[in-house]
Amino acid sequence: MADPLVSQSMFGAVGVRRSWxxxxxxxxxxxxxxxxxxxxxxxxxxxxxxxxxxxxAFPPVFIPQPPTLANYVDVFDKNKxxxxxxxxxxxxxxxxxxxxxxxxxxxYGIARAKAxxxxxxxxxxxxxxxxxxxxxxxxxxxxxxLVGTIWALVITHLVITVxxxxxxxxxxxxxxxxxxxxxxxxxxxxxxxxxxxxxxPLARPGIVVGGILAFIxxxxxxxxxxxxxxxxxxxxxxxxxxxxxxxxxxxxxxxxAALLVTLPVLLVTVIAQRxxxxxxxxxxxxxx
Amino acid sequence: MTNTAARLPAPQVAKRPTTKDYTFSRHxxxxxxxxxxxxxxxxxxxxxxxxxMSLHDWKVGxxxxxxxxxxxxxxxxxxxFLESVGRTFWFxxxxxxxxxxxxxxxxxxxxxxxxxxxxxxxxxxxxxxxxPVAVALVWTMMFHPQLGVLNYLLSLVGIPxxxxxxxxNTVIPTLVxxxxxxxxxxxxxxVLGGLAALPTDPYDSALIDGASGWQMFxxxxxxLILPYVMIALVIRTIDSLKVFDTIAVISQGxxxxxxxxxxxxxxxxxxxxxxxxxxxxxxxxxxxIIIALSLLLLYLxxxxxxx
Numbered sequence: 001m002a003d004p005l006v007s008q009s010m011f012g013a014v015g016v017r018r019s020w021x022x023x024x025x026x027x028x029x030x031x032x033x034x035x036x037x038x039x040x041x042x043x044x045x046x047x048x049x050x051x052x053x054x055x056x057a058f059p060p061v062f063i064p065q066p067p068t069l070a071n072y073v074d075v076f077d078k079n080k081x082x083x084x085x086x087x088x089x090x091x092x093x094x095x096x097x098x099x100x101x102x103x104x105x106x107x108y109g110i111a112r113a114k115a116x117x118x119x120x121x122x123x124x125x126x127x128x129x130x131x132x133x134x135x136x137x138x139x140x141x142x143x144x145x146l147v148g149t150i151w152a153l154v155i156t157h158l159v160i161t162v163x164x165x166x167x168x169x170x171x172x173x174x175x176x177x178x179x180x181x182x183x184x185x186x187x188x189x190x191x192x193x194x195x196x197x198x199x200x201p202l203a204r205p206g207i208v209v210g211g212i213l214a215f216i217x218x219x220x221x222x223x224x225x226x227x228x229x230x231x232x233x234x235x236x237x238x239x240x241x242x243x244x245x246x247x248x249x250x251x252x253x254x255x256x257a258a259l260l261v262t263l264p265v266l267l268v269t270v271i272a273q274r275x276x277x278x279x280x281x282x283x284x285x286x287x288x
Numbered sequence: 289m290t291n292t293a294a295r296l297p298a299p300q301v302a303k304r305p306t307t308k309d310y311t312f313s314r315h316x317x318x319x320x321x322x323x324x325x326x327x328x329x330x331x332x333x334x335x336x337x338x339x340x341m342s343l344h345d346w347k348v349g350x351x352x353x354x355x356x357x358x359x360x361x362x363x364x365x366x367x368x369f370l371e372s373v374g375r376t377f378w379f380x381x382x383x384x385x386x387x388x389x390x391x392x393x394x395x396x397x398x399x400x401x402x403x404x405x406x407x408x409x410x411x412x413x414x415x416x417x418x419x420p421v422a423v424a425l426v427w428t429m430m431f432h433p434q435l436g437v438l439n440y441l442l443s444l445v446g447i448p449x450x451x452x453x454x455x456x457n458t459v460i461p462t463l464v465x466x467x468x469x470x471x472x473x474x475x476x477x478x479v480l481g482g483l484a485a486l487p488t489d490p491y492d493s494a495l496i497d498g499a500s501g502w503q504m505f506x507x508x509x510x511x512l513i514l515p516y517v518m519i520a521l522v523i524r525t526i527d528s529l530k531v532f533d534t535i536a537v538i539s540q541g542x543x544x545x546x547x548x549x550x551x552x553x554x555x556x557x558x559x560x561x562x563x564x565x566x567x568x569x570x571x572x573x574x575x576x577i578i579i580a581l582s583l584l585l586l587y588l589x590x591x592x593x594x595x
Binding site for chain 2: 023026027029030033034036037038040041043044047056057058059060098101102103105106107108109110112113115118121122124125127128129130131132133134135136137139140155156158159162163166191195216219220222223227237238240241244251254255257258259261262265266268269270273276277280
């Protein structure tokens with residue numbers, strides 16, 4: 001623990017030793033705030049590791065005795081989980097990749113040309129409910145005979161990934177000093193070279209943040225795949241949504257499937273928590 | 289969602305354009321071209337097409353005929369639609385205020401130093417990243433009136449079992465609870481960003497002058513983090529208006545229509561009843577509500593900056 005004498009306290013005051021009571025209050029608050037998250041995730045884990053008798057026991061059984069992997073085996077036996085997982089990887093991977101390819105240069109162009117109107121368009125795109133894009137795109141894909149294909153899903157997921165990436169990149173590129181690039185341009189570099197060799201490397205943290213957030217929100221989306229996905233092309237979240245409608249009372253396998261769906265994003269959250277905090281709180285390069 | 293947070297906080301310092309800026313700026317459009325084309329294809333085209341469809345009587349697989357504003361006139365007297373609008377505002381009010389209050393509190397706590405702060409903060413942030421469908425599934429099991437763990441936990445402290453999402457009066461507060469669980473971390477992160485940018489000097493002088501903790505919060509911290517709170521308010525408002533995933537999994541708009549919000553009503557019209565023209569009119573109204581509310585809140589934010 002940092003020495004309370006030099007650490008910054010809640011009010012930013014330096015050099016105050018906080019009272020015993022204040023620290024007790026802090027711990028009670030933190031435990032109160034964190035416990036709902038712990039409760040839900042642990043309960044998810046517990047349900048997935050218990051047999052069906054224990055899962056519907058009342059009072060509930062909290063710790064599986066003994067834990068069983070039967071639910072996971074069951075999920076993989078009855079569903080094409082690996083196929084759904086691969087679909088999710090393709091859809092999210094494709095949408096994030098294309099999102100980065102077009103979104104990063106777009107963010108740069110908007111930031112440098114100070115195209116505020118385009119920036120507001122991006123903001124409005126982010127505010128509009130994703131569901132509203134689905135009707136016209138659904139009709140379009142019907143005409144193009146793309147309903148039920150991975151392609152249709154990748155294209156619709158761009159609605160999620162492109163605005164996030166462009167928006168975050170604008171912020172990061174605005175933080176890259178114009179002077180550095182001006183110097184390069186004066187020395188005879190082309191716009192592309194100054195983007196490629198100066199702005200891009202400096203904005204790399206932004207690319208990481210944008211990519212991670214786009215990945216998470218694209219992975220979590222399920223309604224696009226419910227409407228547009230076919231039997232063999234649906235993504236993991238919509239596959240789990242389908243299981244819900246068919247096996248309402250079999251809690252163990254459902255919990256196991258739910259855990260498998262959300263595990264990748266939770267792992268990314270844990271691994272990249274510094275980047276996520278930086279990206280979602282303020283500023284990025286700007287305050288740095 | 290979240291990405292707005294990254295950019296809005298820092299006030300735009302408009303740099304005075306130099307001759308250099310003008311000379312070079314003409315190259316920049318090329319960088320935005322692919323992105324702009326893509327946004328045009330997957331975002332602007334759907335907007336325009338939706339507007340056009342909303343003027344038609346349009347069924348999936350059937351014919352469509354131009355009907356002018358008939359869909360809008362019908363919406364104005366559709367009680368199911370009007371009730372869903374009222375319900376959405378009620379849901380939004382609760383799902384904005386509670387996360388804001390809890391989020392500010394959490395940010396104040398996580399701004400302090402204590403052992404395991406990083407680990408606990410990661411756990412606290414996890415709900416926001418977790419797949420809503422997966423989490424909603426677990427909530428559904430927890431809400432079960434006879435076998436659910438929540439009623440058991442309540443019984444431990446002597447509270448009678450609740451019907452949660454199975455009663456029209458409790459379904460909205462229960463869904464708000466799930467929403468609060470999901471999105472309080474986002475408010476916390478935004479406010480935490482604001483707290484990190486605070487200067488320390490005012491606190492030092494206030495301490496010397498003998499100010500209490502509450503006075504320091506009220507007169508120093510609060511005014512300084514207010515812009516960040518306003519950003520969180522705008523984002524929360526928009527996201528609550530759009531709530532869909534949790535409702536689709538947990539209550540499917542029920543019991544009856546007791547939890548049918550605007551976005552769920554839209555989904556039913558479009559993809560269960562296949563009234564594409566009618567649903568498009570709902571989208572247009574929805575869009576107007578969202579833009580109007582965001583502009584109002586952004587206007588309030590501007591004012592709060594000057595106060």
